[in-house]
Amino acid sequence: MASFKSLPGFRDFYPEDLAPRTHLFRQWRQSAHAFGFQEYDAPVLESLDLYKAKSGDEIEGQLFNFTDKGEREVTLRPEMTPTVCRMVGAKANALKRPIKWFSIADLFRYERMQKGRGRCFAQFNADIFGEAGPEAEIELISLLIQCLRGMGLQSEDFHVRLSDRNLWFYYLEARGLGDEQVKAMLGAIDKFERLGEDAFEIYTKTHGAMSDDLKSAVLRMLAIKSLADLEAVVAELDNAQLTERLDDWRKVLGGLDAMGLSDFVSVDLGVVRGLAYYTGFVFEAFDRKGDLRALAGGGRYNDLVKKLGGPELPAVGFAIGDMTMELLLRERGLLPDVASRPDVYVVVGGAEERLEAFRDIAALRAVGYRVDYPMKDLGFGKQFKNATESGARIALIYGGDELAKGVVKLRDLSQREEVDVPREQVAEAVRDFLSG
RNA sequence: GCGGCCAUAGCUCAGUUGGUUAGAGCACUAGAUUGUGAUUCUAGGGGUCGCGGGUUCGAAUCCCGUUGGCCGCCCCA
Structure with a gap:
């Protein structure tokens, strides 16, 4: 009997297991090239500080980190974004803008195994650096949609939920909430879908009870389902920041509509995404049926390159994970037989x-x-x-x-x-x- | 970090109130078959029954612990 096994949470890829993964990688790569993105790669092992700088010390609990023989604190990379920010930051002045890069990489997180989640998984990452306007969002969201359509998924199968942290900031600040209060409220909104109004305890716990007015204002935003709904809410408020922001929304949705992608996009302000380095539009792709994890997620992060030691450089990016993607395609019978066979x-x-x-x-x-x-x-x-x-x-x-x-x-x-x-x-x- | 379920051949699983050398199907290898393939028949290899301890004359079976897996909670970059 074999006395050695793969480590907990890690997968062996026998030929029949590797074939579907190769199919995903091939489709992703093809989509990215069609959109004019260039592929990069980087070491699997990075400095632990890179992730602490981005996400705080708490992150260490979820990392595969250790001290190497040179007494360096290192970790297997848990995500690609800090790496690509580091790379782009180091050469930012020499790179032609916009910088459109993608990678397909193995990532590692020290977590408990679950459906669609392991300790080593692959992600397709795509990012655009150097473009502050909503044109970058159009390009990336359309690439995300293409990456999923390329697998044979249709608008009945998935949609991209589009939201905006700036909109929430402007909206809540107009109601007198301070920076910390807004962040707590975004944390509550992130949980709202699962917990309902109990999620507001995240806010009330540290900032006191919510007025009926504030609660109904938040619920009003969460009920928005279309650009028209959003325009109606903003029109009532007569707020310059919100009105201006609405123009960006019209550009993003208008651009995606012109590409024929309206059926794939839902306006949904319930998406705010966990860690708070996103600075504007955020989006997640979901299976429309079923109860799988998010297929993909991303958003704008204009401060991160600078935070990691580079110049000011606006950025938008997203990632698609291989495990949930494969579960969905298998469920829908969309994994082709790509076994290698002789002619x-x-x-x-x-x-x-x-x-x-x-x-x-x-x-x-x-x-x-x-x-x-x-x-x-x-x-x-x-x-x-x-x-x-x-x-x-x-x-x-x-x-x-x-x-x-x-x-x-x-x-x-x-x-x-x-x-x-x-x-x-x-x-x-x-x-x-x-x-x- | 917490909880539920599970663990017998590569895979799917039998295995009687605890009983003598642990089985089947599929898969794999070979033969029947020295020039024609999806059938059939035959044979073979492959197990310290996840691991460790306990109860017992005797444990795959009962008890405890542990490791691993699946699923969920926390988290989800």
Whole structure:
């Protein structure tokens, strides 16, 4: 019995497990390239301080961190954003704007296993740096939608809930709430969907009871479902900041509408996202049915590059996780069979024929065909069985009779028909068959 | 960090009130089959029954602990 296993929360990827993941990565990469994003990567191990600087000391409890042999406090990266901010910050003056970058990376969090959550998972990350206007949001949200549509998901399957922390700040400040009060209220709003009005205890616990007026104002915002609803609420208030902010909303929603993506976007101010480094629009993608975790999340974080030691640099980004994504696609039957299979399976009569076959096998492989053959001398029956099970469409038969005549047999494994092909025309015959 | 359920072959699972050498199907390997593949038949490999302790003449079975898994809570960058 195997005495070594993978560590708790980590997954082995046997070929049948790796295939779906490869499919996700390929689709994501294709979408990102279609949008003009460039791929980057970075070390898996980072300085612990990078994350403490971003998220505070409490974060350490959820990290895979340790002290290395040089007495450095290090950690496996739990997210990509600080890394990309560090990289962009270091070269910000030399990079052409806007900076549109993406990565597909393994991330590590020291947490309890749960459905759609493990200690090592992969994320697709996309970020735009150097563009402060809502055009960056349009580009990123449309990329997010494309990343999910590329998997075969439609607007009936998922939607992107769009919200705005600035709107909440302006709205609550206009009602006399201070900075700390607003943050506490955003914490409550984040929990509102699950807890209902009990969520307001997060606010009342430290800032005292809410007036009926304040509570109904918050509930009014949470009830907003469309740009028209939002415009109506703002119109009543006659507040310059809110009115100005509404223009950004019109740009984002108008741009996405012009791209034909309205059906994928919901206005929903109940999304504010956990840690408070987001500075404007925030958004999350969800399965419309089911009760899976968020498929993706992101938003604007204009202060983070500077906070991590770089220059002032506005930024928007989002991430899609592989585990929830794969659960959803599996549920919907959208994981294609992408097992690696040969184009050609070679059947050989014996030791001499094997050497003859090797010549053609090498030539076919050199021009890119996937070719497999049995390593041991087997009876023809067994070889044909192997050929079928390999998934190859054709078998090439190198028997003594054929080689004596200067031909090989090309067998169509699904039709069970074969033709003789002169040795020197094998490559052409294979090409014609597979392209025909 | 907390709680619920679970643990027998690679997988899915049987295993009687505790009883002698722990089984089946699937999968894998080989043979029947020395030139034609999805059927069939036969054989084989593979288990310290998650691990440790206890009760007992005797434990896969009962008790305790522990590790791991699944699910949920906290958290979710």
